[in-house]
Amino acid sequence: MKGQALAIGAVIAVGVAMQIMMTGLHLSLSETRDAYYERYRLADVFASATRVPNAVASDLAGIDGVSRIEPRITGSARIDPADGGLPIAAMTISLPDGRAPAVNDLLITSGRKPDPNRNTEVVVLEAFAIARGLTVGDPLVATLNGTRMTLRIVGTATSPEFLYVTPPGEFVPDDGRYAVLWMPRAALEAAYDLRGGFNQALLTLSRDAKTEAVLDAMDRVLDPYGGTGAYARSDHMSNRFITEEINGLAMSSAVVPPVFLAVAAFLLYIVISRLVQAEREEIGLLKAFGYRNHEVGLHYLEMALAISLGGALAGCALGVVSGRAMIPLYTTYYKFPFLLFRLDAASFLIGVAGSVTVSSVGVLWVMRRIIALTPSEAMRPPTPPDYSRAGGVGRALAQWLDQPSRMVLRRITRQPARMAGAVIGIAAGMSLSLGMLTIFEGFNTALDRSFGQIDRSDATVSLIYPASDSILLELGRIDGVQQAEPVRQVAVVFRNGRATHRGAITGLKAGSDLYRALDGDGHPLTLPERGIVLSSSLAQVLGLQTGDTITLEIREAARPTVTAPVVAIADSLMGTPAYMRIEALNQLLGQRNRISGAYLQIDPSQEAAVRQRLSDFPMIAGVSLSKDAQQAFARMMDQGAGSVRYVMGFMAFVITFGIIYNTARVAQAERARELASLRVIGFYRSEAAFVLLGELGVVVLIALPLGLALGRWMAHGIAAGFSTEIYQVPVVAAPQSMGIATCVVLGAAVASGWLVKRDMDRADIILALKTRE
Incomplete structure (x- = not known):
């Protein structure tokens, strides 16, 4: 059973490692932040x-x-x-x-x-x-x-x-x-x-x-x-971003590890159930010699605890190593003077206690059979299962199949409950893999949507203070600038009843092409002459829908407080923007023809000359190239906090492999005598292996469509966990993700099948035949 024990232990180790890593990172960031704030007296207001x-x-x-x-x-x-x-x-x-x-x-x-x-x-x-x-x-x-x-x-x-x-x-x-x-x-x-x-x-x-x-x-x-x-302080941008990251780690540490431990409990239950069924005679003998139920059950509990504790200890070590490896990723983006990985004793206790609990739950559930088993009943073979109600599907198909294929079909149709359990387990593992692959695709979509569809400019010019839009004409006359569009950013407090949000309104011209507000289908929205367009993330924060009224406390110029109708909801994956026509925004401010910046489209062949000319404008506070912003976002996703998704993706594969491998090994253990009998009566090794692995193949193929359906649901939950106010991760049903998830399951099935066949080829046929039914 060492292979099964290692697979189950690996799943437990992954769950415990995630618990320790995420809890440690949460503790490290929160304690370092609080100490830094206190020592250097960060303002409360x-x-x-x-x-x-x-x-x-x-x-x-x-x-x-x-x-x-x-x-x-x-x-x-x-x-x-x-x-x-x-x-x-x-x-x-x-x-x-x-x-x-x-x-x-x-x-x-x-x-x-x-x-x-x-x-x-x-x-x-x-x-x-x-x-x-x-x-x-x-x-x-x-x-x-x-x-x-x-x-x-x-x-x-x-x-x-x-x-x-x-x-x-x-x-x-x-x-x-x-x-x-x-x-x-x-x-x-x-x-x-x-x-x-x-x-x-x-x-x-x-x-x-x-x-x-x-x-x-x-x-x-x-x-x-x-x-x-x-x-x-809660509305201060730097503090808000680090707080969101800390809260995300807290949520992940509470949600992700239990998933792995639940899978481990499921696998342990299957393994212990199979052992109890196979060792009926030994259990009966022990009871006949006076061993009590709890003494017999303790034997199986100790075995399960050995597996779970071994996995938990490996997970503790893995969690410490992975947590320390993650610290440099966080210091790249959060400028702490120092950041050390702090170990939380409670996380070790929770991880080990959780492992012991899942082991105990699986064994205690099986102990019902041990208690109900009397010595006289246990020492005789179990009652053969009733296959008379298996249905005519198998008989209808049998005439078209050869003998090994009939054996596979008979096993599936005569034990539908057991096959359904294997299908659900494999589909659950696949759904987690597909969910993580969908998140990978979601990050790519967020990058493309933000820098390829919403912001289509080559450069963004920021002015020192709002100025006349005549500067837009000067920018447009620079050789190499193909197009220039105005923008006005105005600080505002959004209010809807007791819900508030401190942000900004982006004023754009009607029909803006370089920077656009898009609807949920990716089509440009036409900004109305009156009213405001909210991003979906901001509308969710404020609890608003199209047609509702919002209060705007503008914090610039005349600083008016006005109400405006919400005329549309824009799809935005970066921040919580809101949009108005620039003319209407300037009118609210009591100003005319004012801009705070511009979006530029630049001829690539003249980019260097344009850069030099922009440096000569004293009103320009800064120039941001879209490609630089895009590269910064990609780096954060691949090297910063977003890289956690790669760790979770690897762990999703561990779960998938663990479920499939244990399914194959349990089937092998249950049919060892039958497979040995086939070899004795003249079946080749390949034919005997086909009887076992064909069953696994059918189960995997049935699990694939179910896994694809569950993966969509799983992706929504994972996306909600990754999304923050900085960025929102969309759920994208990409054929590529589905294909890769399918290949992951098939690859795990092939690897599991190879390992099982290798053990079958090494098995002692005579010893297997001596095993009583």
Whole structure:
């Protein structure tokens, strides 16, 4: 039975490994995040405004529940790379003079903080410096509010505020295309004309503070100064992304391992049932000599525990190794200063206890037979099964088949319940494989839909601040720019009753071709003159449908609060966007002909010249190439957190193979005497093997269509687990995935058949014939 024991143990090991790996990653990320936040005092509340006098900071500090406040200056900037590449968008942050920030402190990883008396000294985000090959002492050419200046890097740093950093308008990190710069406060006061004031306030709250009350109070204080709305840490983009990843790991660790352990319980039940049936006489003898039921049952329980504990111990080791291997993937995208894989003692306990439980459940279910078996009944052969009701299907087909094929057919038709169990088990394993393959295809579809159908531009230009759409004409006149379309991004809080979401509205022109809103069938949506189009993910968050009304709290310009009808639901696989006509959006803002960026289509042969010309526009904050964003997304899926799907795909194959192999071995054990008899009366080895493996082949073929149907249902559940606010994974019924899943099952069947036939060829025929019926 070593082959069966190894197969069942492998399934248990996979389940326990997933439990330990995912629980360990969840614990590592959550504890490191919390410790980092606490040590460097990440703000509980963020609030921005146009210009706030310094004296107002005391009013904010006096709000009930506020324990610490840090007023600061932030602004957008652009960096012109030394190699003459495209402009890079950047964010500037002021540092207080002579002290560490009371809130949102930074960790200096090399060099030092800027000298308050030297306005050109700067500390840059470590990830950007590494990606661009920058070191302490290097110059950095930057444009702040229209003023071009040469800065000198005096240090690199990390900050809990920037664990997950993305370029403007994107959802996937690309360290080399977005920078964060910390500078002396005096330098930014001069650059953004904010002497005697600030434009952002950071607050930490006391333990008994009511966050909603603090947010309302901050809005009342900052509204006269152009406040754009205070928001809690839970709405901060970096924190929201890392929290979603942690929550996803928690859900996976609770859902995935039980699936593997349930399969193991099913396989153990089949194996123990077969053993009890085969060892009826021995059980009867033991009972006749005075052994009690629980003593006999304990023998089978110990065997099952040996298998499950062996698998659990292997899973513990595998979980630790795989968890440590995953840590570098997370540090690539989440900028922790350190991240060590933490072992959770509870996960080991749960994994081992779960293995023992599934073993016990299978044995206890079988023990009913042991208890019901009396010595006199057990010591005589079991009553032959009644095949009189097998039906006429077998007899009708038998006349067209040779003798070995009739044996296969007879076995299937006379034991339909057992065959149905094998079919369901194989179909379940196949459904998990197909579900994971469908997810692979879903990731590819998300990539193609986002960067091939929705965003069809070659480059996205972001402006320092909303400007006249006349700049669009200038961009369109650049040699090599074949098409230029406007876009307006406006920060907004969406409300539907108590459901809220902080996001942005994308304003597009009617009939936009380079960036489009698509319906569920992939067809472009026509943006209405009035109303708003919500993405399916945003509509789900807010609980809205077409025809409903949504409240929009716009956080720019005149900052109006308006209601708008939801005229359509767009299919979006990246983020939670919302769309309006750019003219209608500008009208809500009380502005005309304003844009915040543009989508460009570029002649590939003149891309270098276009890049150079774009660098000459002082209004441009940054330029993002679609191919760079696409490559960043693909890297995250293949090398970052998305690579977990490959681990799960391998484990799905382990389950599929384990089920098929055990089905074949149980059939071999049950028919060992029959197969030996066939050999003695003159059947060739190949013919005897055909009788056994033909049955397996029929069962597998029947399981294939059922597995395809179950796989569709399984894919929906797995897709829901992988989907986050960053991206949504669609369920795509791709023929390629179905073909590969079918090949996986057939390959597992062929491998199992080969292993079983090898054992049949090595079997001692005489010993098999001595076994009593």
